[in-house]
Amino acid sequence: MEASARLFQRDLMGKLSKRFPTGFLGLDPFPGTFGRIRFDPAIALELFREIRDVHAFEHLAMVAGIDWVERREVLYTVWSDVHRGYLLLSAMLPAERPHIETATTVWPSANWHERETWELVDITFDHHPDLRNLLLPTGYQFHPLLRSFKLHEPEELEVKVRHV
């Protein structure tokens, strides 16, 4: 991530803020990548198309959901064979009924990633073709990767002194 990467980053930032005057919220530096784009979930689909078709990030590597208790983050990691680097796309969703447009129409590989994020972090992907349980049993009531899902009570965590 040297000078050429920084140049690409600045170029990308300029183009995106021009294309999405309201929905594009900024591009933060992120070591080892081209940076992290923050965007409004309302522009999700147009942004995905723009990123894939105009900026040549044709491979969706990962979709991650993170529970920040008062908000919920959904994070897309995309890769470009042309620019040889990763780019992160991050949207903050409200904790109350978090939902975002599916990326499957742009990157078909999002299918299972979104199913997993839906069942584990409780983020709904609108218009997903096949939103059902993947890793958990069908009809499972809980979302284990939420902070409110505790593995055990705090007092059980107390561990006695161990001598080394």
Place this chain on the structure above:
Amino acid sequence: MSEMWINMGPQHPMTHGLWNLRVRIDGELVLEVDPEMGYLHRGIEKISEDRHYNEVITLMDRTCYVAGMAWENLFILGAEQALHVEPPERAKWIRTLSEEFQRIGSHVMWYAAFVQDIGLMAPFLYGMRDRDLVLDLFQSYTGARMTYEYNRVGGVRNDLPPGFIDRARKVCDWLLDRFQEYDDLCLGSDIFRKRCDGLGVLKAADCVRAGITGPMLRSAGVKRDVRKDRPYNAYDQVEFDVAVADGADVTARYLVRMEELRQSVRIIRQCLDWLERNPGPAMAENLPRWMGAPYAPVGKEGYLLKRNYPKGVGLSAIEEPHGEALAYVVNEGGEHPYRVKLKSPIFTNLSAAKHYLVGYRVADIPPIMGSVDVCVGEVDR
């Protein structure tokens, strides 16, 4: 003939692990497939949030049980970025060496299982025999054959033992000769060619669209390899070629993996040369004691020591034996990661199953799925 759904799994010789491939068939023709996962879901990402960074490594070995070292490397790279720790140069080279040995272990295991699937028994025995030599080497410096727990934040647990480099060189020489034998057994066999040529074809554009990575993608002629494109550890200092083929079928995947085995030996030899010439610490100095090897994170007050560490977040990507694996580690200042997200290459390779299975016959499923190299542990996590 009437259509019907059949279950291939969760107990089926083709699956190599616990998962279920639901197949809709018309006679022998495959019309639709639906992989059912989750039989091996252990909640590794959730348990990681409740453990010290060095304790998460135990889980990473079990994420993919045939490529434990690769997953350790993956997590530790993300964790070090999140914790602002830089390992010494020697640790990076040992990790590179370990990862390549792991690639050999994994690919030889794949070879053994895959070739047995299509009806050749003898190569299975040869493969398992040769993999044991690699496991012996692992045992000599990590103490374990499959679940190593060898990496630590800031380096590796211990340096290589005396005499290791010579032993490793002998194993490399032995393996290179064996790889030639593997080729003779398979590529010269009519059974192999008839069952593999032109099967499970997935062209480059479809692979990219479906998110497929690793040997499957390279068998379609796409030259994408994280080790070359985004070097980590010591991969920017070793010479190797990215193995590609252009058949995009089962045979092409075999050829790519066989070439990767040879390239791995090439990398290992360079690592051994470097490690022989450059002694030094294998663990970063001046680490806080809770983070240092070989101690467990134990203080006088027990596990729950409250400290304030600088926050951070790390994204690491490696070329695991099966493809591109990612880890996203969020450090919110506690002793435990706030969130660990792992992306497994097989997860996406398997999600595209309909693209390379539909239209073939039921009897073609075992060789095609064998060529995908499924490890359920890292899909379900």
